Amino acid sequence: MENTALKPQQISKNSPTGSLEAFGLEVGYNRAPVIKDLSFVAEPGLFHTILGPNGSGKSTLLKALTGELSYSGRVTLNGESLSTIRAETLALRRGVLPQHTVLAFPLTVSEVVSLGVLRNDTVGTAKQRRNRIFEALGMVDLEGFEGRQYQSLSGGEQQRVQLARVLCQVWSPIAEDGSRRWLFLDEPVSSLDIKHQIQIMNIAADYARRGGGVLAVMHDLNLTASFADTVMVIRNGELKIMGSVAAVYKDEILSDAYDHDVQVSHVDGRSAPIVLARHG
Amino acid sequence: MIEISLKRLGAGRMTAAMVEKQPTGMRDLLARQVIFALVVVLILAISASLTIGPIKIPVLDVIQHYLINLLSGSEESLAGINLRDWIVLSEIRLPRTLLGALVGSALAVSGAVMQGLFRNPLADPGIVGVSAGAGLGAASLIVLGGTTLAPIVSIFGIYALPLAAFGGGLCSTWLLYRIGTRGGVTSVATLLLAGIALGAFAGAITGLLVYVADDQQLRDLTFWGLGSLAGASWEKVFAAAPLICTTLFLLPILANGLNALMLGEAAAGHMGVRVQRLKNISIIMVAAASGASVAVSGGIGFVGIIVPHLLRLTIGPDHRYLLPASALLGASFLIATDTISRTIVAPAELPIGILTAFVGAPFFLWLLLRKRGLSSF
Numbered sequence: 195m196e197n198t199a200l201k202p203q204q205i206s207k208n209s210p211t212g213s214l215e216a217f218g219l220e221v222g223y224n225r226a227p228v229i230k231d232l233s234f235v236a237e238p239g240l241f242h243t244i245l246g247p248n249g250s251g252k253s254t255l256l257k258a259l260t261g262e263l264s265y266s267g268r269v270t271l272n273g274e275s276l277s278t279i280r281a282e283t284l285a286l287r288r289g290v291l292p293q294h295t296v297l298a299f300p301l302t303v304s305e306v307v308s309l310g311v312l313r314n315d316t317v318g319t320a321k322q323r324r325n326r327i328f329e330a331l332g333m334v335d336l337e338g339f340e341g342r343q344y345q346s347l348s349g350g351e352q353q354r355v356q357l358a359r360v361l362c363q364v365w366s367p368i369a370e371d372g373s374r375r376w377l378f379l380d381e382p383v384s385s386l387d388i389k390h391q392i393q394i395m396n397i398a399a400d401y402a403r404r405g406g407g408v409l410a411v412m413h414d415l416n417l418t419a420s421f422a423d424t425v426m427v428i429r430n431g432e433l434k435i436m437g438s439v440a441a442v443y444k445d446e447i448l449s450d451a452y453d454h455d456v457q458v459s460h461v462d463g464r465s466a467p468i469v470l471a472r473h474g
Numbered sequence: 475m476i477e478i479s480l481k482r483l484g485a486g487r488m489t490a491a492m493v494e495k496q497p498t499g500m501r502d503l504l505a506r507q508v509i510f511a512l513v514v515v516l517i518l519a520i521s522a523s524l525t526i527g528p529i530k531i532p533v534l535d536v537i538q539h540y541l542i543n544l545l546s547g548s549e550e551s552l553a554g555i556n557l558r559d560w561i562v563l564s565e566i567r568l569p570r571t572l573l574g575a576l577v578g579s580a581l582a583v584s585g586a587v588m589q590g591l592f593r594n595p596l597a598d599p600g601i602v603g604v605s606a607g608a609g610l611g612a613a614s615l616i617v618l619g620g621t622t623l624a625p626i627v628s629i630f631g632i633y634a635l636p637l638a639a640f641g642g643g644l645c646s647t648w649l650l651y652r653i654g655t656r657g658g659v660t661s662v663a664t665l666l667l668a669g670i671a672l673g674a675f676a677g678a679i680t681g682l683l684v685y686v687a688d689d690q691q692l693r694d695l696t697f698w699g700l701g702s703l704a705g706a707s708w709e710k711v712f713a714a715a716p717l718i719c720t721t722l723f724l725l726p727i728l729a730n731g732l733n734a735l736m737l738g739e740a741a742a743g744h745m746g747v748r749v750q751r752l753k754n755i756s757i758i759m760v761a762a763a764s765g766a767s768v769a770v771s772g773g774i775g776f777v778g779i780i781v782p783h784l785l786r787l788t789i790g791p792d793h794r795y796l797l798p799a800s801a802l803l804g805a806s807f808l809i810a811t812d813t814i815s816r817t818i819v820a821p822a823e824l825p826i827g828i829l830t831a832f833v834g835a836p837f838f839l840w841l842l843l844r845k846r847g848l849s850s851f
Contacts, residue, residue, distance in 0.1 A: 260744060261743070262740055262743060262744070281743070281746045281747070281748050282746040283746075284746065285744065285745050285746025286746070289744070290741070290744040292738070292740060292741055292744075295737055295738060295741060296738065297736055297737065298590075298593030298594070298735070298736045298738075298791075299593075299595065299736055299786060299791035300786075300790075300791070301736065301790065301791060302499035302500070302501075302790070303499055304498060304499035304500055305499060305500065305501070305790065305792065306737075308500065309733060309734060309736070309737065309745070310745075312745060312746060313730055314746070340498035340499035341498040341499035342499070359737075363745065
């Protein structure tokens with residue numbers, strides 16, 4: 195983990211393989227810009243996170259980066275402009291975990307996950323692709339849930355089923371042509387208990403360690419501190435800072451970002467800092 | 475020990491193979507078996523429909539004679555066949571049965587596609603006013619076909635009526651979608667209300683047309699409201715077949731998109747589905763299939779709700795299986811109901827729309843009540 199904070203000004207236009215880049219990104223609903231002139235470069239192999247207060251534009255930013263919202267400016271994935279990648283191709287390059295998913299019709303858990311195995315994904319045998327479903331369910335600690343009705347699960351279990359589905363979509367972090375795959379996670383752990391929070395963060399971190407890119411919108415500052423390689427702080431649609439946890443987790447930066455007095459502490463025997471909000 | 479006995483028993487080995495092929499929670503194998511069974515059911519329904527009626531026809535016998543004569547190159551292809559049987563079979567029952575199959579599959583598939591598109595099990599061309607739009611298109615052609623719309627009739631001939639119904643269905647489906655969709659999100663409540671309003675509006679204009687219609691046109695129009703296959707003819711089969719068959723053959727391209735859509739429009743987009751294109755194709759297909767069936771048989775309700783729903787309960791909502799299974803069961807269901815409707819009060823005939831509504835309306839209510847009981851859904 196490097197300590198240098200990466201500022202937008204330092205970004206070069208030469209895109210190495212696998213990176214996710216944004217230049218002068220602007221997103222607006224009904225013309226009022228929610229994201230203003232935002233630029234960054236995110237390399238694969240790292241766990242990137244986006245932090246910021248409610249309404250700061252985190253989710254909007256993620257939606258633009260996944261191609262769900264239209265934007266002006268430029269977003270590239272693997273050096274290719276997002277707007278020119280075919281939808282089917284893009285689906286094999288990045289998976290997206292939404293905050294909430296409401297099913298239209300009753301499906302079993304393994305049927306939901308099997309939707310993630312795309313028909314145009316031809317890597318491996320049909321049987322191997324099928325086995326992914328069960329391996330992915332094992333990764334999110336849902337072995338034995340295969341035949342259960344999705345609707346009957348708790349919110350946290352449903353969220354883990356969805357993660358398994360997304361993992362099936364972008365199974366290997368490095369594609370067979372050498373390009374990197376990306377995982378976009380929109381508040382992946384907000385409805386989970388602490389054990390499964392850690393588990394999901396570990397899955398994401400592992401995906402990055404194996405060469406893929408991960409970009410997650412996060413709420414929990416302490417969880418982020420323990421797992422993230424880089425942190426982007428968004429406020430009022432602007433990128434305040436992007437850098438390592440050590441660079442970003444400073445009293446004044448976080449207090450300013452969240453408009454609340456917070457204190458970053460370090461505890462012996464724990465590499466990640468701890469953030470406490472002052473109250474009273 | 476168990477392994478040995480499994481190896482010895484052919485059936486046991488098959489079960490073992492099935493277990494290996496069919497992981498927990500997946501219903502592919504079941505769906506394939508059900509589809510196979512539905513093919514058999516359809517064949518039985520067709521045979522029954524051809525055989526049963528005021529005149530009992532030994533269908534197999536007739537077909538056998540016909541084929542033997544045909545293959546042996548005999549000049550008299552109808553040798554050995556009772557002429558009356560042959561005429562009843564080829565001119566009355568066969569077109570009627572085929573029309574029933576076409577209309578039944580079109581209605582069921584339209585319902586299934588629409589439910590997938592609107593992510594709601596209660597969407598149906600009849601309920602959301604698409605059939606009313608198609609009816610208006612057809613009524614306009616019946617009443618104004620001799621005057622204002624005469625050029626259309628002269629250009630399209632027998633296809634003018636199904637095309638007019640298709641146009642009417644397309645307009646109302648498109649309007650419905652535009653009204654029900656805001657910012658890429660389709661509101662089902664708005665959709666149903668708008669569908670009722672559109673249906674009433676189309677009904678009002680159809681009423682105006684009835685007002686200006688002459689006696690013959692009035693008879694033609696009345697037949698619409700009831701919904702019946704009684705007017706079946708080869709002409710109608712050939713008029714409806716192109717639109718309906720095209721739709722049925724194009725269905726596989728929708729299945730994966732509709733499956734992804736079960737997770738929502740955004741998630742479907744993330745999975746590589748071009749959602750807007752999927753919507754456009756689906757709407758055109760629904761309008762084509764339900765328009766063509768309304769054109770030849772009037773308003774036959776509830777098939778589009780009952781059939782896909784029953785199938786979802788058995789084989790699950792996977793559209794790769796649901797769509798073909800709906801086509802098969804819809805065809806069998808309509809052929810069977812039609813056979814009942816033309817024999818139950820013989821020699822008179824009950825309009826089939828009455829029978830499907832008789833079965834369908836209570837089923838629909840049961841569906842609503844059952845849904846209310848399930849808090850998780």
